[in-house]
Amino acid sequence: MTRHTPPMADGRVASPPPLRVGWNASAALVAWLVSVSCLFLASLGAQLGWLTWYYWKQGMMPTQADMVGSHSLTLTLILSTFVAHAVILGWCVRLIRRTSPQGMLRALGFDWGFPLWSRKGGLLAACVLAAPGFLALGAWLERYVPNSKTDLDRVLAMGPSIRIAIALVAALSAPLVEEIVYRGIVFGGLRTRLGTGVTVAVVSVLFLVVHVPQYWGAWAGLTMLGLLSLALTLLRAATGSVLPAVALHYAFNGIQAVAIIFFWEHLEASQSTTP
Numbered sequence: 001m002t003r004h005t006p007p008m009a010d011g012r013v014a015s016p017p018p019l020r021v022g023w024n025a026s027a028a029l030v031a032w033l034v035s036v037s038c039l040f041l042a043s044l045g046a047q048l049g050w051l052t053w054y055y056w057k058q059g060m061m062p063t064q065a066d067m068v069g070s071h072s073l074t075l076t077l078i079l080s081t082f083v084a085h086a087v088i089l090g091w092c093v094r095l096i097r098r099t100s101p102q103g104m105l106r107a108l109g110f111d112w113g114f115p116l117w118s119r120k121g122g123l124l125a126a127c128v129l130a131a132p133g134f135l136a137l138g139a140w141l142e143r144y145v146p147n148s149k150t151d152l153d154r155v156l157a158m159g160p161s162i163r164i165a166i167a168l169v170a171a172l173s174a175p176l177v178e179e180i181v182y183r184g185i186v187f188g189g190l191r192t193r194l195g196t197g198v199t200v201a202v203v204s205v206l207f208l209v210v211h212v213p214q215y216w217g218a219w220a221g222l223t224m225l226g227l228l229s230l231a232l233t234l235l236r237a238a239t240g241s242v243l244p245a246v247a248l249h250y251a252f253n254g255i256q257a258v259a260i261i262f263f264w265e266h267l268e269a270s271q272s273t274t275p
Contacts, residue, residue, distance in 0.1 A: 021107055021188035022099030028189025034091050035181045036210060038084040046080035047073070074158055078165040085173040092180050108184045109241025120239075127235065127244045131251035134231075138224035145220035152214045156264060163264055167257035175249035182207045183236040183245045196237050203236075204229045228252065 050073045054062050067073055100107040156163050182203055191199040207229040215221050232245040
């Protein structure tokens, strides 16, 4: 029997609340492990492919110094992230389709914010507008929390093509894939076992932990990222949808991507003159 959603007072049809997810906590943890493993294996495969290319071209294996300073290797490793994200997204889609009869959009609540002129659409706009606030918070924290150069900073300093590649990953695939994994699959599955409060804490920490290696030493940035992770997860818990978290994540990464491509030299110069 088909269940119809009653119209609201103004005649519009309200979006029904997202149905209970079809996957469990075990499937959620497996999906998280798959996501981490895909990123590692894509990086490993890219490095092995580059080593093969180098040996074929030079007739010998590269030294450690050759690899550390290699522009082509770094670019290959960055672009391999797109491959990892594609595999991760495919895994998540297959899991949702296999376990959730209502379909992927309903299972993740991607139909939550429509129509855009509704109150929910206004909240989506607020999520986008909140992104600069988190970046401003990070800048403020740098005045009080120790901050040092990270591996990511050193990679960004390798040249414009490297910065463009990183910006493209951050602005195109990372927000969608990460939100589907963490606020979608992992949150939905763990909440069936742990409850909302504990799940918010666990998901927020997991998201932060996987970003620690690239931001190690930038304690102000990690503090801000932890707060952002908590906000994204709370949005998921409060709305029952992944969509608000996706909107905030895209806005946050998009601003950073623009800054990396167009204003990196200026930002580096200002940081180097800061006492």
